[in-house]
Amino acid sequence: MKTLRSLFVIGLLTTSLSYQAMAANNATNNQAKIDLVKKVYLTKVDLGSEHNRITTPELQKIIRQFNKFDTNIRKQPDMEMGCDMPIHYYLGFGQDHPDNFHKTLQVKVTSPHTVRATFKQFDGHKVGADFTLKCTENRCLIDDFKIIGDQTSIKTDYKLVLRKQKCE
Secondary structure (H helix, E strand, O other), X not given: OHHHHHHHHHHHHHHHHHHHHHHHHHHHHHHHHHHHHHHHHXXXXXXXXXXXXXXXXXXXXXXXXXXXXXXXXXXXXXXXXXXXXXHHHHOOOOOOOOOOHHHOOEEEEEEXXXXXXXXXXXXXXXXXXXXXXXXXXXXXXXXXXXXOOOOOOHHHHHHHHHHHOOOO
């Protein structure tokens, strides 16, 4: 009977330690996701560059293809604005943003594959973006993002323009 009780206690301890390890690992993963999204806002990263280490190769390719298309559109008469779909709009920035937006920047994990970043505009209005992440065991990359509340994302919009070969 003592042996059975001892095995039961050992089993409970092992389960408890496993849950604690999983919780610690989850907190570490969440912090890594938050740090990844903060890089977009706090450093000058070319999201279309194949040399960046924060976006998936697929998203990089779509952004590069769109930028090439948009550059060609801008060469046409009366099209100096191109498709007028710059990346910063999808991050929640309008024409301009406060220089100190980083002071109000908040980033949180909202689901296992989604991170939300918000900050305050000049008028105090909160804006931001939702980021979709693709994660492997040891690393996450940004696969898509959109303005909070929008139905479509940068990936969806850019792919549509590239498929139709015209600005929407």
